[in-house]
Amino acid sequence: MTRTIRTFGALLSIAVTAVGILWWTTPTSYPFGAADRIKVSLTHLLEHDVTGPMTVAAGIVGLVVIFGPGPLVRAGAVAELLFFGVVLSDAGIMIVLAYGMAILGPVALLVVVVMAAARRKAFGLVGITALAVLVVADTITGFGALSLVGRYLGNVAGSFASFGGRLSWTLANAAACAVWAVITMKAFRTGEPPRWIRPESADKWGRIVTIGAAMCPLPYALYRLTWLTPWPTDSDITGPLSADTRLQGLLLAFAALAGAVLTIGLISRWGEVFPRWVPIFYGRPVPVRLPVIVGGTVAGICCLASPGLVIDSVMRGQPVALLLWPYPLWGALLAAAVLAYWLRHRSAPERFRVGPS
Structure with missing residues (x-):
């Protein structure tokens, strides 16, 4: 294990110990428990007098194992990974991903169109003219497309502002989990690699898991697309949907479909x-x-969201939610798909280096 990784692990463990002491001794600083606004988590069932000591213990154990011998590091790293990946994880991380993609996806699409237009002047002139016509038509007819987008962005910004403090703990835990994931991989990277990770083997099983991973977000996409119909499938919806809510459903469905398409890219020429x-x-x-x-980041996010979703589904007696949001299966399949992609291409880095075509 490199000195840099040990330093990160040590600093992280010190910070975790301090946070655990704060939660343990100051109940008002505890962001989880029964009063937590994010219910899809294990910490929703744990109060500060339980999670606080556990967090202190996690910090101390991290400090002990990070400088210990190989077997101790491996056992301790797995324990830390389970603590941050199961006990402190919640589905809020998926909220950040979904709404982040719902906002950035259309922006990325617009950038692609503009850049393509810039390369072809005639196409660019047509595109700019069409955009101007749409803006003028929207203003004259009072359809309100621009104001609709503004209301949607305002709703999303307001939600993030409202949950900002709570989601910061979600992101901090995800960062801690990522550090221990790296430490765990480094600790176990010893010995002769097994046959199944050879490129020819990864090419076979990689296609299967990649197709499976690409199918996982499709139920959610269909679920959100029903918001565009008179029959939205959501038990929390009691009245007609507003236009900005329908737009939200469309963009979230678009984000899920984009995830499926990008996953297929792992086994495609592009x-x-x-x-x-x-x-x-x-x-x-x-x-x-x-x-x-x-x-790998998306796979990790799915894995972090899984424990909370499973617990919430069991507590509410709604296991069907795991079919709509198959995070446990999605995370595992996507991680395997990414691993297969890396195994197939790691032996030829020069070929895949970015450079002049």
């Missing part, structure tokens, strides 16, 4: 070479680390 619709980089090799980091 997962190796940027396609023509990608501005600036099209025709150039895709750097191996890009899909690995992005896909």
